[in-house]
Amino acid sequence: MLSIKNIHANVEGKEILKGINLEIKAGEVHAIMGPNGSGKSTLASVLAGREQYEVTAGEVSFLDKDLLELSPEDRAREGLFLAFQYPVEIPGVSTTNFIKAAVNEKRKYHGLEPLDSVSFLKIMKEKMKLVEIDQSLLSRSINEGFSGGEKKRNEIFQMAMLEPKLAILDETDSGLDIDALRIVANGINKLHSPERAVLVITHYQRLLDYIQPDYVHVLYNGRIVKSGTKELALELEEKGYDFITEGVDLNA
Amino acid sequence: MIDLTYLNDRFEHLQQASADDGIAVIRKNSFDSFNKTGLPTYRTEDWKYTSISNLFDESFAQAGHTITLADLDALRMPGHHKANELVFVNGRFDATLSNILSTDDELTVLSLKDAAKGEYKDLVARYLNKSSEYMKDGVHALNGAFIEEGVFVYIHKGKTPQHPLYIYHILDGRDHPVMAQPRGLIYVAENSRLQLTETYATLGVSDSFCNGVLEVVVDQNAYVEYYKIQNDKSNASQVSTTHITQIGRSYVHTVTVTLNGGVVRNNMNLVLDAAGNETHLYGLYLLKGKTHADNHTMIDNKQPNCFSNQLYKGIADDFSTAVFNGKIMVQPDAQKTNSFQSNKNILLSDNATINTKPQLEIFADDVKCSHGCTVGQLDEEALFYLRARGIPKDKAEVLLLQAYAADVLAHIKPMAIRAYVEKLIYEHLSIV
Numbered sequence: 001m002l003s004i005k006n007i008h009a010n011v012e013g014k015e016i017l018k019g020i021n022l023e024i025k026a027g028e029v030h031a032i033m034g035p036n037g038s039g040k041s042t043l044a045s046v047l048a049g050r051e052q053y054e055v056t057a058g059e060v061s062f063l064d065k066d067l068l069e070l071s072p073e074d075r076a077r078e079g080l081f082l083a084f085q086y087p088v089e090i091p092g093v094s095t096t097n098f099i100k101a102a103v104n105e106k107r108k109y110h111g112l113e114p115l116d117s118v119s120f121l122k123i124m125k126e127k128m129k130l131v132e133i134d135q136s137l138l139s140r141s142i143n144e145g146f147s148g149g150e151k152k153r154n155e156i157f158q159m160a161m162l163e164p165k166l167a168i169l170d171e172t173d174s175g176l177d178i179d180a181l182r183i184v185a186n187g188i189n190k191l192h193s194p195e196r197a198v199l200v201i202t203h204y205q206r207l208l209d210y211i212q213p214d215y216v217h218v219l220y221n222g223r224i225v226k227s228g229t230k231e232l233a234l235e236l237e238e239k240g241y242d243f244i245t246e247g248v249d250l251n252a
Numbered sequence: 253m254i255d256l257t258y259l260n261d262r263f264e265h266l267q268q269a270s271a272d273d274g275i276a277v278i279r280k281n282s283f284d285s286f287n288k289t290g291l292p293t294y295r296t297e298d299w300k301y302t303s304i305s306n307l308f309d310e311s312f313a314q315a316g317h318t319i320t321l322a323d324l325d326a327l328r329m330p331g332h333h334k335a336n337e338l339v340f341v342n343g344r345f346d347a348t349l350s351n352i353l354s355t356d357d358e359l360t361v362l363s364l365k366d367a368a369k370g371e372y373k374d375l376v377a378r379y380l381n382k383s384s385e386y387m388k389d390g391v392h393a394l395n396g397a398f399i400e401e402g403v404f405v406y407i408h409k410g411k412t413p414q415h416p417l418y419i420y421h422i423l424d425g426r427d428h429p430v431m432a433q434p435r436g437l438i439y440v441a442e443n444s445r446l447q448l449t450e451t452y453a454t455l456g457v458s459d460s461f462c463n464g465v466l467e468v469v470v471d472q473n474a475y476v477e478y479y480k481i482q483n484d485k486s487n488a489s490q491v492s493t494t495h496i497t498q499i500g501r502s503y504v505h506t507v508t509v510t511l512n513g514g515v516v517r518n519n520m521n522l523v524l525d526a527a528g529n530e531t532h533l534y535g536l537y538l539l540k541g542k543t544h545a546d547n548h549t550m551i552d553n554k555q556p557n558c559f560s561n562q563l564y565k566g567i568a569d570d571f572s573t574a575v576f577n578g579k580i581m582v583q584p585d586a587q588k589t590n591s592f593q594s595n596k597n598i599l600l601s602d603n604a605t606i607n608t609k610p611q612l613e614i615f616a617d618d619v620k621c622s623h624g625c626t627v628g629q630l631d632e633e634a635l636f637y638l639r640a641r642g643i644p645k646d647k648a649e650v651l652l653l654q655a656y657a658a659d660v661l662a663h664i665k666p667m668a669i670r671a672y673v674e675k676l677i678y679e680h681l682s683i684v
Contacts (some may be wrong), residue, residue, distance in 0.1 A: 048640050049640070050636055051632075051636070069641070071645070072636060072639040072640050072643075072649075073639045073640075073642050073643060073644045075646065076639070076640055076641055077642045078641035084641055087637070087639040088633045088634050089629075089634075090631075090634045090637065090638075090652070090655065091655060092654070092655025092656065092658040092659065093638075093651050093652070093654075093655045097341075098638070098641070098643075098651070099641075099653070100636075101643055101647070102642045102643055103642040105642045105643055105647075106642045107645065109642070125444075141655075152384065158641060162641065162642070206548075229578075
């Protein structure tokens with residue numbers, strides 16, 4: 001589904017990603033872990049198409065399309081979803097109208113009629129239950145005045161509404177209490193199916209108690225330095241990142 | 253350039269034809285003043301960023317016109333079935349096209365000439381052209397020199413007309429360029445209310461220039477809402493002066509929305525001439541193409557304990573120019589004045605220009621005045637967030653700009669007018 005080959009990327013002239021290779025197949029759950037500053041969020045941003053990030057080498061194919069050639073909106077419509085680490089507050093734009101516009105833009109892209117209000121509200125009600133999000137939040141401006149947990153739940157709610165093929169969760173667990181973490185994880189697990197894949201980016205192992213990854217990768221200094229199964233996450237939690245980063249040649 | 257011989261002939265002709273209409277002296281004084289000062293140039297501080305001298309090439313509108321009810325129907329604003337509608341064609345008040353639903357004991361509408369001679373002659377004598385005490389430039393004087401078919405509106409004491417007042421300015425540019433100089437005087441008597449919306453439309457493809465002056469006098473305990481909606485053709489220019497004098501403790505609320513146009517200069521003057529006046533001025537300008545919009549506000553605090561608040565917001569895209577100049581005067585007697593002003597701008601293009609200037613002149617020592625202005629860009633993070641959900645860039649920008657406009661639009665109280673403006677804005681922003 002997603003094939004990343006030797007991606008290099010710069011931010012403001014500084015190379016952050018130094019040759020990433022990653023294959024994700026439909027139905028798989030991958031976790032990328034790594035210490036702060038290793039390039040985790042840069043990878044997420046590059047995949048979603050944030051313009052400040054300059055890809056200097058490598059290629060990414062997503063559902064057999066050249067992902068890097070697509071605009072951020074087309075990536076989303078093709079089925080890529082990024083749950084933001086820091087969801088943006090947008091005063092004056094109602095959350096419900098925004099999500100309706102997003103859903104209908106995606107439908108239009110795939111040659112489907114826009115949802116009428118009744119069908120949209122019906123789907124919205126279902127998904128609201130899934131992530132235990134309150135109607136009152138959705139009638140407010142996007143993320144305006146939301147707590148950290150509410151913002152993350154809103155991300156998962158949007159993901160549920162858009163039903164992406166590949167969901168990238170960028171530190172969705174950070175700043176969540178244990179209840180919110182459970183709700184968010186539950187939303188992700190409900191979405192997960194043989195046709196869909198999930199890429200979880202996290203600093204800590206605790207989200208992985210709720211979401212069982214098929215593969216765990218350790219990102220360090222812009223490269224994936226170790227890959228394994230979920231046991232690798234437990235080992236990292238126990239020993240810290242040092243056991244991996246020791247001996248990695250930064251200049252290699 | 254302006255043809256002075258032509259102007260002089262037109263003026264002499266008007267004075268002879270209307271020698272005893274009660275306004276001849278104002279015209280004479282105004283024309284003298286115009287001849288003395290001429291049109292403002294960029295050397296005039298108040299006109300530093302806005303040049304209008306080349307707009308006076310347009311031909312002065314002559315009497316008579318061919319505007320029909322069908323032409324008017326195409327321009328009417330929502331809610332018009334329940335509104336008192338005043339129509340100006342080429343700057344002249346047209347009683348035939350106008351439609352008054354309110355009874356005469358609530359709201360009286362007269363031609364300015366009739367008002368200057370009859371029951372209201374003292375009011376007209378006292379208040380007409382008081383604006384010239386503040387507006388010393390030749391553009392304002394030129395309107396005064398050619399007051400001909402103006403309108404007078406009187407809202408009676410204690411009355412709240414059920415029907416809002418809509419004023420349409422139609423300029424007929426179907427055959428040739430046109431210059432219009434509408435004039436109005438509105439008296440809002442004690443304990444009465446007025447809700448007024450004014451809008452402008454040029455027909456045809458020729459250039460138009462509208463140099464309008466509306467004076468509003470607000471008496472004790474009266475309440476006024478005023479909405480100005482400017483969304484005319486790209487070659488339709490105007491200088492629009494709204495001069496509001498609060499002679500009794502009263503409440504005034506104005507919203508000025510400027511979308512499309514050529515050169516648009518708005519003078520919004522508030523004279524707070526009674527203790528305890530309250531005034532709210534809002535403005536929204538969303539400029540693209542080559543539109544030049546200049547909002548000059550002036551609040552003269554003459555009496556103690558007045559409160560005023562101003563919020564003007566706008567964007568400048570393409571090759572457009574936005575100017576905001578907010579003048580607040582606090583006279584020596586105006587202790588305990590509270591006056592706040594904010595101007596926020598978004599610059600969307602490297603070729604657009606924004607000039608913003610607060611101008612505070614304070615001669616009292618116990619006052620609270622604040623001002624602030626910002627010029628920024630559209631929030632890139634917000635734009636990316638919307639795009640990352642599949643909303644295309646142009647639509648995402650429209651969403652963000654609509655959101656930006658929302659906190660000014662929220663101050664348009666009548667829902668029909670607010671919805672109308674929201675629709676105009678959506679169309680204006682969606683056309684690339």
